[in-house]
Amino acid sequence: MSDVAKVAGVSHQTVSRVVNGHPNVREETVARVRHAISELGYHPNSTARALVTRRTNVLGALAVDTTLFGPSQTLAGIEQAAREAGYFLSIVSADDPSPDGVAEAMDHLVQQSVEGCVAIAPQRELVHALAALPGPRPLVAVEGGEGAGFPVAGVDQEQGARDAVRHLLDLGHRTVHHISGRSDWLEAEARVHGWREELRAAGRTVTEPLPGDWSPRSGYELGRRLAELRAEGEEVTAVFVANDQMAVGVLKALHEAGLGVPGDVSVVGFDDIPEAAYLTPALTTVAQDFTRVGTAALELLLGALDAPSADAPADRTVPAVLRVRDSSAPPPA
Amino acid sequence: MSDVAKVAGVSHQTVSRVVNGHPNVREETVARVRHAISELGYHPNSTARALVTRRTNVLGALAVDTTLFGPSQTLAGIEQAAREAGYFLSIVSADDPSPDGVAEAMDHLVQQSVEGCVAIAPQRELVHALAALPGPRPLVAVEGGEGAGFPVAGVDQEQGARDAVRHLLDLGHRTVHHISGRSDWLEAEARVHGWREELRAAGRTVTEPLPGDWSPRSGYELGRRLAELRAEGEEVTAVFVANDQMAVGVLKALHEAGLGVPGDVSVVGFDDIPEAAYLTPALTTVAQDFTRVGTAALELLLGALDAPSADAPADRTVPAVLRVRDSSAPPPA
DNA sequence: CTGAAAGCGCTTACAG
DNA sequence: CTGAAAGCGCTTACAG
Numbered sequence A, B: 001m002s003d004v005a006k007v008a009g010v011s012h013q014t015v016s017r018v019v020n021g022h023p024n025v026r027e028e029t030v031a032r033v034r035h036a037i038s039e040l041g042y043h044p045n046s047t048a049r050a051l052v053t054r055r056t057n058v059l060g061a062l063a064v065d066t067t068l069f070g071p072s073q074t075l076a077g078i079e080q081a082a083r084e085a086g087y088f089l090s091i092v093s094a095d096d097p098s099p100d101g102v103a104e105a106m107d108h109l110v111q112q113s114v115e116g117c118v119a120i121a122p123q124r125e126l127v128h129a130l131a132a133l134p135g136p137r138p139l140v141a142v143e144g145g146e147g148a149g150f151p152v153a154g155v156d157q158e159q160g161a162r163d164a165v166r167h168l169l170d171l172g173h174r175t176v177h178h179i180s181g182r183s184d185w186l187e188a189e190a191r192v193h194g195w196r197e198e199l200r201a202a203g204r205t206v207t208e209p210l211p212g213d214w215s216p217r218s219g220y221e222l223g224r225r226l227a228e229l230r231a232e233g234e235e236v237t238a239v240f241v242a243n244d245q246m247a248v249g250v251l252k253a254l255h256e257a258g259l260g261v262p263g264d265v266s267v268v269g270f271d272d273i274p275e276a277a278y279l280t281p282a283l284t285t286v287a288q289d290f291t292r293v294g295t296a297a298l299e300l301l302l303g304a305l306d307a308p309s310a311d312a313p314a315d316r317t318v319p320a321v322l323r324v325r326d327s328s329a330p331p332p333a
Numbered sequence C, D: 001c002t003g004a005a006a007g008c009g010c011t012t013a014c015a016g
Helices: A002-008 A014-019 A027-040 A046-053 A069-084 A099-111 A124-132 A157-170 A186-201 A217-230 A245-255 A290-306 B004-009 B011-017 B027-040 B046-053 B069-084 B101-112 B124-132 B157-170 B186-201 B216-231 B244-256 B288-304
Strands: A056-063 A088-093 A116-119 A139-144 A152-155 A177-179 A238-241 A266-268 A285-287 A317-319 A321-323 B056-062 B089-092 B116-120 B138-143 B152-155 B177-180 B237-240 B266-268 B285-287 B314-320 B321-323
Touching: A002 A014, A002 A027, A002 B288, A056 A069, A056 A099, A056 B027, A069 A088, A069 A116, A069 A290, A088 A099, A088 B069, A088 B285, A099 A124, A116 A290, A124 A139, A124 A186, A139 A290, A152 A157, A152 A290, A152 B152, A157 A186, A157 A266, A157 A285, A157 A321, A177 A186, A177 A245, A217 A245, A238 A245, A245 A266, A290 A317, A321 B124, B004 B011, B004 B027, B011 B027, B046 B321, B056 B069, B056 B101, B069 B089, B069 B116, B089 B101, B101 B124, B116 B288, B124 B138, B124 B186, B138 B288, B152 B157, B152 B285, B152 B288, B157 B186, B157 B266, B157 B285, B157 B321, B177 B186, B177 B216, B216 B244, B237 B244, B288 B314
Parallel strands: A056 A088, A056 A116, A116 A139, A139 A152, A152 A317, A177 A238, A238 A266, B056 B089, B056 B116, B116 B138, B138 B152, B152 B314, B177 B237, B237 B266
Antiparallel strands: A088 B089, A285 A321, B285 B321
16 A cells, blocks of 8 residues: 555545545546556455454355255355445355364354355354354354354244145145154154144144155165055155255155056145256255345344344244146046 | 553553564563553554554455355365465455456455465356456456466365266276366366376267256256267266266256166266265265365465565475265266 | 564655 | 554463
């Protein structure tokens, strides 16, 4: 900056003024300074600026298992929103949702003096660990479940699950089986809950959920189990699968068992991954708008940054939307 | 820090010494300082430190379309490797590979004073834009293609493609059709090249590649085209599809056309997405180890950081590995 | 083993 | 409209 000042023949604070667009600088001076800046290829040192303004302009993001579709999409949404708001985004992943793992990850963010943080926190354990930590504040959670002391942005999982079940019931199925996600995930729990409640509200039998782990493999195994149940005489005509990846496995298992979808069994997934519409049969599923969730989370964070004292910031819930395709139909006559 | 010094009854630079683990501090002093630190919940200000050491400890990552499996996996690999190396990772995405879009994204990184940058640069245009930019340096590219002036880490796309074709040829197919990826992507080009060369080396007919765009939808459309070609009398017994998502669409199109896989047509994909093994039939594909690519990219960057003068840093190539499953078999008799 | 001094590159009042 | 001064919170030689 002092080099620029020298070349332009002004003091370094005049340079600062033009860099920061302050008024009260003669036009000709501005021009001279700008010229010197581009001539020297000068870039303001963000570190020095941050030191004096006490604003780093960086936000932190805690990411989890990005091999999963949802988390990786959400992260992209957050990044985009952060950049639009003029912030830098520093990410750290927590492969390990234990208190220690989370503490280490958050410490990384704290060390960096982030101004705030959004945590993708789909697991119950992770949310608890986050709440217990001094960590960076303000903090907003994505898919985190309420009551942990920070605002939450997420998709209305329960509504999505209810819509899926209702769709199947409307088709004429007497009940709907469920293959659930990892039990430590809040989303898995919310979908189980929505599924169960919709069934109860309709006065239908509620079977035991088959516990999956989100992976195609577990979907496959549980799909086989479903076929066995059917072979044993249980009425299995429809299944709501907690995510599309498992649904892929279910489709395969059912096919191998000689069961037609949707002829014998209807299948509904969750997520609407890009492949969903091109599976055989095209998968009926519940779409989540992860980009909107990311944007909503960032709005919440920005709000907290603007008004740190505001108590009880409202959560943000994005609706889930059912997309009916070819894997669901009326039950066999 | 001065508060800590006061509480511990030492000067602030002694505090600095214990924080930075310098030798030559009396044990008892260290203990007193540590005590004061934890009592006050003190965290060193990374900004102030960065200002004086001239090291921000942050690395930048340029990400592209993270809805795609590969890029999002690679990013995760980079993040992990960066953290292990003690760096922070700031990400910025370039949805737009044009010079302007890239310039804006890289500028964001420059403003942040990153010490180096790894760019996921799968498109030719993006690589050129990167090379033309003053941008942050050192810079290493992932999947970027050589000759742009910075080291590159990536999977051996050509070898992967050749392996896929060889596998099909060994099965007895006379030739192999190809559904390619987005033509502006270097990986798409490398796979086309590998496919073509392997066919040529074996003296087989090289058909015109069918140009896809990576999406399941384009796979579906091109799969239909393939079925038409076959109906018109062309010998279509095997197809190498440039990624698994398109292969999903191809499988659907073939199925709808009444063509069996692998009975009538063998299909081989690329990527080995989690769903691949659970499609019907389980997809033979070429796996890429994105985590290793991310790690390799970071090693390259760290090397460049250590020895900025080292000329012609070697590129790093990770082998692709063919995974034979159920979608490939000998041609119909 | 420990402290006084200088300085990293900026911005923010304060003068003029 | 513009400059001299102080200070953000650290680290790095330099003394002692």
